Amino acid sequence: MFQSFSETSSPEQGPPRLAALRAEMEAAGLDGFIVPRADAHQGEYVAERDSRLAWLTGFTGSAGFCVALHDTAGVFVDGRYRVQVRAQVADVFTPVDWPEVTLGGWISRNVSPGAVVGFDPWLHTLSQLRELEASTGGIILRRTENLVDGIWKDQPPAPATPAFVQPVDLTGEAHADKIARLAGTLAPAKAAVLTLPDSICWLLNIRGDDVPRTPFVHGFALLHEEGRVTLFVNPDKLVNLGDHLGPNVSVAPVEEFLPSLSRLDGPVQIDPASCPVIVADTLAEAGLEMIEAQDPCALPKACKTAAELDGTRAAHLRDGAAMARFLCWLDQQTPGSFSEIDVVTRLEGERAATNALRDISFDTIAGAGPNGAIVHYRVTEKTNRTVAPGLLLVDSGGQYVDGTTDITRTMAIGAVGDEERRAFTLVLKGMIAISRLRWPKGLAGRDMDALARMALWEHGLDYGHGTGHGVGSYLSVHEGPQRLARTGTVPFLPGMILSNEPGFYREGAFGIRIENLVVVEEAPALPGQTVPEMLRFETLTYVPIDTRLVDRELLTAAERDWLNSYHANVLARIGPLVDGEVSGWLTRVCAPI
Incomplete structure (x- = not known):
């Protein structure tokens, strides 16, 4: 577990x-x-x-x-x-x-x-x-x-877990090629300071276990204009890498990071959004010119390669089958006979049964009744609640070597009231609006976030979080710089993975969230189209949405068509991966409405 x-x-x-x-x-x-x-x-x-x-x-x-x-x-x-x-x-x-x-x-x-x-x-x-x-x-x-x-007298020591290689058949690009490509973008800077673990792990095609839920190696790095990298890390972490890093990557202890900054030739590129103050102080004290720019790994990392997307699709099918087995089990339970901890345990067990799970991508959120209104709720032995009739919100994900998943489903447990069904349908309408969207290239998350909220706004409702976040490829489940939110200013580009997760929360009563992951792709031209380039989302997540909670009268014909088509795709893609009672259950719950 x-x-x-x-x-x-x-x-x-x-x-x-x-x-x-x-x-x-x-x-x-x-x-x-x-x-x-x-x-x-x-x-x-x-x-x-x-x-x-x-x-x-x-x-x-x-x-x-x-x-x-x-x-x-x-x-x-x-x-x-x-x-x-x-x-x-x-x-x-x-x-x-x-x-x-x-x-x-x-x-x-x-x-x-x-x-x-x-x-x-x-x-x-x-x-x-x-x-x-x-x-x-x-x-x-x-x-x-x-x-x-x-x-903090018993403060734990810094982590020193061994790093491991993320193979090129999953990354789609050798790290030597990444280094050369990004080094060519630095001019006039002589070097760029890298402090974000996901940037360093992505650049060097390595992963680690220094923090829970996210396969990070903690360290710092310098990307030099001539196409080499200096990695500042506890050398004990590199014992399993063999000769993977190669001649263009030199390794130094973390303690050498600040002194090495002082010895650089300027100018030096830093990202003020992630650069620690002490780094800027050290460069300034050495009299080095600083060029402020976005972390050079941020956009290349966000735009996934074909290999990364293929791996992500495979991970989502594997994860979707595990979710189907879990949801089938859930439907067989009697309300009041099981708890939130039972839900978390069963779901993790289904993912572990794939024999491919490396970790969960975050602590599973399983909120029954009022606990569902706590957006990032984590069940403990103290807070564990019996799942009684009402709504159950489950937000979870897996870390697989070929991809990172993140999915939320809200399910009916026994009888559910009209208010809950109406709110669920309004949230679903927002999720469908984003899923169906086509847009001119150049738009960012802030240009689209309102579409997910429009149905809720019409009823005086809203939610207090962004509609979506970026997702990595066997890296962080929350990845920048792209965001589907009012604060999202980075234009969406093909290959970017995002979550699509509107919600609604009635404090003390219930919570609703419906989430799929999507990836940006080029949209085929339409007859008579005058916009030169348009983009759309490909859906990555294929797991049934609880139609028992849908108020059909609130859906338009186009929204019903999308939901029915989605469920047909779920059945076509996940159906061959399950059998027995799960297969029969999946056929029933994917029936058109």
Whole structure:
């Protein structure tokens, strides 16, 4: 079992740990200290050693930060975590709605002019610091050692798991060719600093186990203009790579990263959105010119090769068959006779039975009734709920060597009310709208996000998260730079994989989300088409949608046609991969409406 159900949040530890942090602040002459969720690599998933926000506050979400002042401590979370944070932190912490309330604005309102607020320059990006400086006039922001590390006496060691090769038949391009191709884009920079683990792993065709759920190797790298890479990593991680890295990749200890920056010839390219402040400080102290540009791996990594897409399609069929077996089992259960933990255990078991599962791609979300309204709910032995009549939301995914999956289905368990059926259908209409979309090349997620919300908006409803995120190829299940959201500014390009997951959440009652993964592809020209280039989505996920929850009167003829066609494709693609009672069940649930 990859997922555990132990309670990782310790709200009762929050007050003494906050008191200890405040003592450290007093000794350091600070009026405040910022504790982010991020590590030095700005990853969504962090190693146990870097789980400072959770250790201090008890909040275990994948995004957020705490600002500890002497008389108050704010825990900043976005719309995904506002229910969760209230359940996880002690009353010495105040939840703050972010980004509606900005970090700088909140600090300025809660300290006096001239106050000194400390931060660890490894854990904040250059962009974050600039935004903070612009909104905290009169406040002194001071670089410090990490004060949490000073009071965390049993802090785990840094991970040192062995890396392994991601073979070229799955990546579609040898890493030597990637290095040469990207090095040719750097001019006038002499080198680019790489700090994101997914960029480094993608570039070098390696994977690892330094963090849960995402096959990352932690390290830093320099991409040089002449077509070579310096990799800064614990050398113990490379024992299984043999001669894979080759002559164009040199290896140095992580401790040499900052000193090596000082010895570079400028100019040096950095991405302010991911570059730690300490990197920019080091380059500036060495008098090196910095060129600010997007991480050179970001777009090439997002636009999957034909081999990566073939692998992803295969992974989704394998995963779809596992989901079908799970859903067939679920339909056989009597409401009230099983729990959320039973759901998670059974689903992971079906994925493991493929003999191809390397990990789950995130902790499975199985929310029954009101727990479904907690967007990133994680069931524990303490919160485990019996699945009674109503809605069950299951958001899950697998990490396979040929692809990463992510799927959400909301199912009827016994009798379901009219409000739930109406909300489900409105969410489905939004998901179908994105699935059917054709658009002129050059548009970004912010241009499309509203289409997923239109049916909900017409009824005064909405959801507090983006409609979709990028997905990697046996890498992070949440990958940039593409996003299907109001904040998505990167134009969609062929080969980009995204999720399509509108939702609706009635706090204290139920949650609904329906999610497929899709990939951007060129759209065939239409008769009389005047737009020179158009794009569309190919669906990757083939798993039945619960038609018991569909209010047919709310669907248009075109939406019904899409749903029936989708289910025909599910039956055609997944049907040959299952047998026995699962085959019969799949035929029934894919029947046209």
